[in-house]
Amino acid sequence: MELTMENIGNMHGVSHSQTGDLMNSSHGRPSSASHRNLVSHGRSAMVSSMASILEGAGEYRADPALSGHLHPAMTMCESGMSLSNTYTTLTPLQHLPPISSVSDKFHHPHPHPHHHAAHQRLATGNVSGSFTLMRDDRGLASMSNLYGHYPKDMSGMGPPLSPLSNGLGSLHNSQQTLSAYGPSAHLANDKMLSTGGFESHAAMLSRGEEHLARSLGGHGHGMISNLNGMHPHSHLHSQANGSMLSERDRHAAGAGQGGGSGQVEEINTKEVAQRITAELKRYSIPQAIFAQRILCRSQGTLSDLLRNPKPWSKLKSGRETFRRMWKWLQEPEFQRMSALRLAGLLYRYV
């Protein structure tokens, strides 16, 4: 399946491992037939409430046509995620730094009908609030590797249910891991714990929320608040570390993506793909959902990206997509989940 770790070394030469042979350049074949109609930008102009709250936002503009440009490609979607956008190091309560430029340049009309603008009214309000509270700072670094990959090994096991019980690895763990990842971990500054252990709750809760949201169409504020509340008892990760460590041999090809600031980061697409895949599995988040809500892309696209990630150097505008994934990986679980869920709600209530 997706345990392509070993390919790392070789597969880069040829773009895709499989597509490479038959058709040289994956897609892009000349053809004639044509149909496909809908092409419209449907964005409207709302977006934002939360964004603004969180970021002080000043950038998203929701309407390419009107305002001008910026990132037409991201509107709705962006608003949803902007919270974690490019601000990297920031201080907790302070109002976030200006991400005005969000993710670098990038531009491209993105003529897609989806993204119906949503009217987020209250929903947004609530959630955004929570975000503010919880936002952590993942300075940068790429520490979240902790449980980064295990393609399927552990897929079998369900989400960790014992929140506190596992205090096994805790600190040492993290540290070791870090060092282990030397190359990718790079810097020293990494606070690393950004993605602590709460994973478990996050997972559970989020799931719960999802369901709630779905079935009720409502949203469990209670739960949410809980999430943000985040009890201090942080049991840093747990995990059988031992095994992991031994495995981290693959230290991501290329290693050393430059820390994550939101600029010239050089993302190791290979690794990001793997990790995203793993996370998705862990939380049972379907590609379709993630793709649409977090990446603003279609399921098929995500799938392809995940399976055949092209090396960063060969990416052009496609980098944006990976950045989003990367960004998502970097945020604390609850935030990720919230983002997901939120987006879902927003979209739902169109």
Added chain:
DNA sequence: TATTAGTCAATAAG
């Protein structure tokens, strides 16, 4: 104009 990149959407495959 020909290529290349990035996607979507339909649909095949699990």
Added chain:
DNA sequence: CTTATTGACTAATA
């Protein structure tokens, strides 16, 4: 239902 494939189409480049 979720994921993988792939033909078609657009935009950006060569």
